[in-house]
Amino acid sequence: MTIGVSVVGAGFWAREMHLPALARLPGVKITSVVATTEESARRAAEPYGARALTDIAQAAADPGTDVLDIVAPPDVHLLAVESAASHGKHAICIKPLARDLDEADRMLAAVRQAGTRLFYAENVPFIPALHEAKKVVDAGGIGDVFRVKACEGIGEPHSDWFYDPARSGGGAILDMAVHSLEFCRFFAGAPITGVYAEAGTFVHNGRTGVEDTAVLTLRFANGVIGQCEDSWSLVGAMDSRFEVYGTRGRILVDNLHRQPLQVVTGTKGWSYPMPIEGLVADGHLAMLGHFLDCLRTGAPSLSDGQVGRDVLAVVDAAYRSVTSGQKETVR
Ligand SMILES: NC(=O)c1ccc[n+]([C@@H]2O[C@H](COP(=O)([O-])OP(=O)(O)OC[C@H]3O[C@@H](n4cnc5c(N)ncnc54)[C@H](O)[C@@H]3O)[C@@H](O)[C@H]2O)c1
Structure with a gap:
């Protein structure tokens, strides 16, 4: 079909x-x-x-x-x-x-x-390296997971609308932490109950009032602790790192250094002469294929609208925490 x-x-x-x-x-x-x-x-x-x-x-x-x-x-x-x-x-x-x-x-x-x-x-649960990591965790390879951490950062958004909260809805928490939060949820295996957030505008304050930098600490219903560091304020290059800590091991997925051959030169900076396409390495091909398969078969999706809504509920608590200066409950 x-x-x-x-x-x-x-x-x-x-x-x-x-x-x-x-x-x-x-x-x-x-x-x-x-x-x-x-x-x-x-x-x-x-x-x-x-x-x-x-x-x-x-x-x-x-x-x-x-x-x-x-x-x-x-x-x-x-x-x-x-x-x-x-x-x-x-x-x-x-x-x-x-x-x-x-x-x-x-x-x-x-x-x-x-x-x-x-x-x-949301491509994060479809990143092949994270899929492999999940298999290791699910097989008990690192013991019981007690801590998860993600860092998602860029130097600056490329379009004007990102800087206008009436259009974007917010800054780095809404735009970047949604990826980190979905990673943490995927690996912690329980809902997030409480969030404490610190955020500020340090690099793009001449252009916008929304936060370009945020650090979130999370507590999950099963006791797991999470941390997200998300920004539009990384000078020079992106960051995309995911960590899982277990009682018998730990995992690091550095999704930017996924390329098998990395070369740095004085004039060009880092280059990757044998690149793995972003379509594959970042999970977009697998994600869209999964959605279309769900439509063909009627199977439930790993990432439906409710998942997006659940992540937004954590974002909402994070923004309340920035305002209140307190840890906030996810509603
Ligand atoms: N890793 C990711 O999943 C990832 C990465 C980058 C961007 N995004 C998301 O993708 C979305 C688009 O971001 P982008 O970087 O492509 O932005 P962009 O500014 O490069 O492009 C926006 C596009 O939307 C179109 N558009 C705006 N208003 C429209 C309307 N009313 N009807 C039809 N088209 C309209 C514009 O014509 C333009 O082509 C955002 O939600 C962004 O957060 C996701």
Whole structure:
């Protein structure tokens, strides 16, 4: 069965990750690409023989489209999910699921009412190295897990909307810590009950009031302790590290140093002459393949809208903690 997918968004992530991944998956037809301008939609759509659109409702109404893959800024997520649901179409929504919990609840209500599905496009649980790590943990290879830690950082966001909380919903906690939190949840194996957060704006304070740096400490219902260090303030290069501590061992996945051959030169910095594609190493191909398989078979998803909502509930508690200066309960 061929699944028709319309990609909402023609920016960095749609062009670099979702469109190439979808094009590589068997049984998928990319029907259209939607963007704010006709020209950017056309540039992204043309290589895939897809239609270029500027209206999400038109994409959702297309009888050849079964699912909207939403890869646009957070202020577009709710209206795109609602548009898909109102036309009886499924939705894949990129992280963060929404700008806040109220929007997330409205999304879940829309798909429940329409009888459609909502998938949460968070790549972390699909990273191959983390899958291998999970197998080791599940087989008891490091004993009982008692601590988890993740660091997700970049130097600066590439588009203006990230710096505008009315569009983005927040700073590094909402944009980056969602990845770290999902890692911690995946490995701790229990819900997060309490969060203490420290955050500040240190590098981009001339441009935005939202936090560019955050450190979160977490407590899980089973007693596990977690820590997330997330930022837009890493000068020079990214960070993407995940750690699991057990009573008989520990695991480190440094997802940036996943490349088998690393070369540093004075002029070029680090380069990777034998690169593993981000599509594979970061789990995007596996994630989208999983969502489409779920649609074909009706199987439950590892990452559905409720997962995105649960992560946002922790983000909400973290923002309350930044304001109160206290540890906050996840509601
Ligand atoms: N690891 C990850 O999973 C990852 C990485 C980067 C970005 N993202 C997420 O992807 C989403 C998009 O980020 P980006 O970096 O591609 O942004 P971007 O600024 O590069 O592109 C945004 C795109 O959205 C389109 N758009 C905006 N409003 C629209 C509307 N109303 N209708 C249709 N299209 C609209 C724009 O035309 C543009 O093509 C964000 O939610 C971001 O958090 C996820």
